[in-house]
Amino acid sequence: MAEFFNGFLLPLIIIVLKILAITVPLLVAVAFMTYAERKIMGAMQLRQGPSLVGPFGLLQPFADGLKLFAKEQILPEGANRVVFYIAPMITFFLALVAWAVIPFDYGVVLSNINVGVLYLFAISSLGVYGIVMAGWASNSRYAFLGALRSAAQMVSYEVSMGLIIITVLLCVGSLNLTDIVRAQETIWFAIPLFPMFIMFFISALAETNRSPFDLPEGESELVAGFMVEYSSAPFALFFLGEYANMILMSAMTSILFLGGWLSPLPFAPFTWIPGVVWFALKISACLFTFVWVRATMPRYRYDQLMRLGWKVFLPFSLFWVVLTAGVLVTFGWLPK
Amino acid sequence: MILQGIAFYVFAALLVASGVMVISARNPVHSVLYLILAFFQAAGLCLLMGAEFVAMILVIVYVGAVAVLFLFVVMMLDINFRELRQGALEVLPLGGLIGLILLSELAAVAGGWIVAPGVEKLAAAPTPAITTVTNTHALGQLMYTQYVYLFQACGIVLLIAMIGAIVLTLRHRVGVRKQDVGAQIARHRDSVVAIRKVSSGEGV
Numbered sequence: 180m181a182e183f184f185n186g187f188l189l190p191l192i193i194i195v196l197k198i199l200a201i202t203v204p205l206l207v208a209v210a211f212m213t214y215a216e217r218k219i220m221g222a223m224q225l226r227q228g229p230s231l232v233g234p235f236g237l238l239q240p241f242a243d244g245l246k247l248f249a250k251e252q253i254l255p256e257g258a259n260r261v262v263f264y265i266a267p268m269i270t271f272f273l274a275l276v277a278w279a280v281i282p283f284d285y286g287v288v289l290s291n292i293n294v295g296v297l298y299l300f301a302i303s304s305l306g307v308y309g310i311v312m313a314g315w316a317s318n319s320r321y322a323f324l325g326a327l328r329s330a331a332q333m334v335s336y337e338v339s340m341g342l343i344i345i346t347v348l349l350c351v352g353s354l355n356l357t358d359i360v361r362a363q364e365t366i367w368f369a370i371p372l373f374p375m376f377i378m379f380f381i382s383a384l385a386e387t388n389r390s391p392f393d394l395p396e397g398e399s400e401l402v403a404g405f406m407v408e409y410s411s412a413p414f415a416l417f418f419l420g421e422y423a424n425m426i427l428m429s430a431m432t433s434i435l436f437l438g439g440w441l442s443p444l445p446f447a448p449f450t451w452i453p454g455v456v457w458f459a460l461k462i463s464a465c466l467f468t469f470v471w472v473r474a475t476m477p478r479y480r481y482d483q484l485m486r487l488g489w490k491v492f493l494p495f496s497l498f499w500v501v502l503t504a505g506v507l508v509t510f511g512w513l514p515k
Numbered sequence: 516m517i518l519q520g521i522a523f524y525v526f527a528a529l530l531v532a533s534g535v536m537v538i539s540a541r542n543p544v545h546s547v548l549y550l551i552l553a554f555f556q557a558a559g560l561c562l563l564m565g566a567e568f569v570a571m572i573l574v575i576v577y578v579g580a581v582a583v584l585f586l587f588v589v590m591m592l593d594i595n596f597r598e599l600r601q602g603a604l605e606v607l608p609l610g611g612l613i614g615l616i617l618l619s620e621l622a623a624v625a626g627g628w629i630v631a632p633g634v635e636k637l638a639a640a641p642t643p644a645i646t647t648v649t650n651t652h653a654l655g656q657l658m659y660t661q662y663v664y665l666f667q668a669c670g671i672v673l674l675i676a677m678i679g680a681i682v683l684t685l686r687h688r689v690g691v692r693k694q695d696v697g698a699q700i701a702r703h704r705d706s707v708v709a710i711r712k713v714s715s716g717e718g719v
Contacts, residue, residue, distance in 0.1 A: 259542075259544075262544075262545075262548070292567065293567055293649045293650065293651070294567045294568055294571045294650070294651065297568070297571035297572070297575065298571055300571075300575055300579075301571050301574040301575045301578075301579060304574075304575055304578075304579030304580070305574070305578060305579060307579075307583055308551070308583075308586075311583070311586055311587070311590070312548075315544060315586075315590050323590075326590075327587065327590075327591070330583055330584075330586070330587050331587075333583075334580060334583055334584070337579065337580070341575075353649075354568075354649075354651055482694065483694075486694075486696070
């Protein structure tokens, strides 16, 4: 019995506790992300934003959540019941499982796998299924059009995203996320690979279906796109998934280009602050940019979106892969 | 060890079950979804074998890209698959024959791996031990040294296939309004706007 406890049950309990230690703060962060977005956009548009529920409106996200979960669930006529309910679950589930490999500090990671970047890339490329399945299962034209747009858009931007990740991997020589951060101890990759940093961030906007690439839900022409038929808890799951994905993409940007948990300057007053705080600050800076872009930019037209993905990002990132490889080989900087 | 055994049987059973569901599901969209489930189980089996790189690439390429396009096409098709299934029993012997041929080919490949000359040398040291080098390094070292020509040939075949697909489907239509970004940006105010003073009652 003691052997069973020490060999099997205890590790299981520890893993479950670790998972809770990641997901619970993440969900709280998602809740306050919605609040922060409304507040920031309010400030940018000279409004107050939410200000009535709780001090400074801080309890607004919880009020919204309660309201959503108390509403009636509606299954549209002719909808495919199973797929209709699985779709939001997949979106939310994928937004959470990706966090298993994110290193919050040196050694502070749930699962330190060798192919961490590939895992993240795989999970983020699966995000399209939630949307496509939702659009198809809703049995609605608006939802279906949103799903088709989203499928084409996400597949297109994944290509350039993969090439951008390859440039980073060339400089690191490892697919492990902890190694990628430690390779940036001398200089953050955002500086030597600056164009790739910008392109990665723009691709992240497209991958998360955020403005100016929010055509799958484009409310002006598709009502609300793929989630038009959803209400109550399934809608809330889509919403939470979208914001968790934004936080995930910001975390990816910080790990690949902004040095993860590393402090910006490697000496005393900066290194006193723990790595987790630096990591959170970098993620917050990226998230602020997400909101900033949404408050500033008009939505792309669909052909412009495709042109940007295939005719600008793909050739340029391919060129940059060749350039990086060439420079690394010429100067003998290839990582061992 | 026992956990690994359980995981293997769960993955394998689900893989076979979802494979059966791919061909027996009524709704073609459900078929594709079961296909995706099958890909995931296969990735799980690869992970159990320690082939982490292959597992992740399987998910990225097949689930993340190929199956999305499958789903994309199947969702838009408006075909009554029940009608298509009508003659399925008549072609069953032919299908069975093709299946048998493929099975025997698979057996031939596996058998050749055992009896072919020079195999011991290859099989003795395929890659360094998994504890000393990661999957990705091992694959890279093998693919870019020993098999570099074959690897490049694969790339060329894929490139030609891609160009072929584009050439076959590209149609140059006349009278289509296209956006020329360069021309739009190159437009200058002086060349498109003219300011005239119009005196009243005369017109331009």
